[in-house]
Amino acid sequence: MKRKLPSLRERQRLETRRLVQKHATRLFLARGYDETTVNDVAEAAGVSSMTVYRHFPTKEDLVLRDEYNERVGERIASRPKSEPLVQRIGRTLIEDIGPMVGAGAPGGKELLLARVRLVMETPALRARQWEGQYAIQKAIVEALRDESNDPDWEFRLWVASGACCAAMRAAVMRWAEQDGRPDLSRLVADALAIAFEGQFP
Known part of the structure; x- marks a missing residue:
């Protein structure tokens, strides 16, 4: 697409x-x-x-808000439907996170690092953080909802997207704790591999 x-x-x-x-x-x-x-x-x-x-x-x-949440669903939907669901979601998250901190990214690595640190240090932001994950999950569910007639499909979408987002959040927190030195895409891939037992080499 x-x-x-x-x-x-x-x-x-x-x-x-x-x-x-x-x-x-x-x-x-x-x-x-x-x-x-x-x-x-x-x-x-x-x-x-x-x-x-x-x-x-x-x-x-x-x-907490950015345009990332508004686009992630359509990018996942554009991946081959033959891929396992968690692969479609997880690989999109891996591919998307790199450009957010790469050369030429709007604000670059330092802005994302500062935002993550603010969330970690500010109680009001930590309390609202789950809403950001919910927004990503909702975008994924809405983009993929019509792909199956399985009555449990939407439930599977919520579970798979929630697990992938939780792994990504853990990776981003570790990245911030290490002052943004590690490769963030690699960290997200490693976190997904831990969560899904090696499905993300």
């Missing part, structure tokens, strides 16, 4: 979101999450508070 290129408007929307998120992360790290207001973020990014809320409905979303 050929990936559809984003329109100019979509690219501008993503650029605004990334700019706001970059400034939010910088301020949260410098001043503290609780001490930084949405108005502070808007001023630093050179946009209105309304613009910030349009892209990030809550303060927590400034750290």
Whole structure:
């Protein structure tokens, strides 16, 4: 399946979101999450508070939300249906994580590392973290729901996506604890191999 290129408007929307998120992360790290207001973020990014809320409905979303969740389902759906379900999900997660921290990535490795550290250090963000995983799972389930008439298919999707996402989260946490030195794609693959007993070489 050929990936559809984003329109100019979509690219501008993503650029605004990334700019706001970059400034939010910088301020949260410098001043503290609780001490930084949405108005502070808007001023630093050179946009209105309304613009910030349009892209990030809550303060927590400034750290936890990204466009990744919105695309993962369609990428998994585009993989061969002959692959086992956990392979389709897991291999997509492995392939997607590398570009997020590679050269030319929006914000690059340092921004992702900062966001992960903020989640690890901030109780309010840790309490909301499960919502990010739920959003990814929901995107996967919705993208693959119609592929089977098996009455247990949707349940299988929730279980498989949940297990893969949990493995990825463990890998990302280990990566952050080691200051982003390990190869993140390799760590995710290793975590999936542990979870699924070697199915991800």
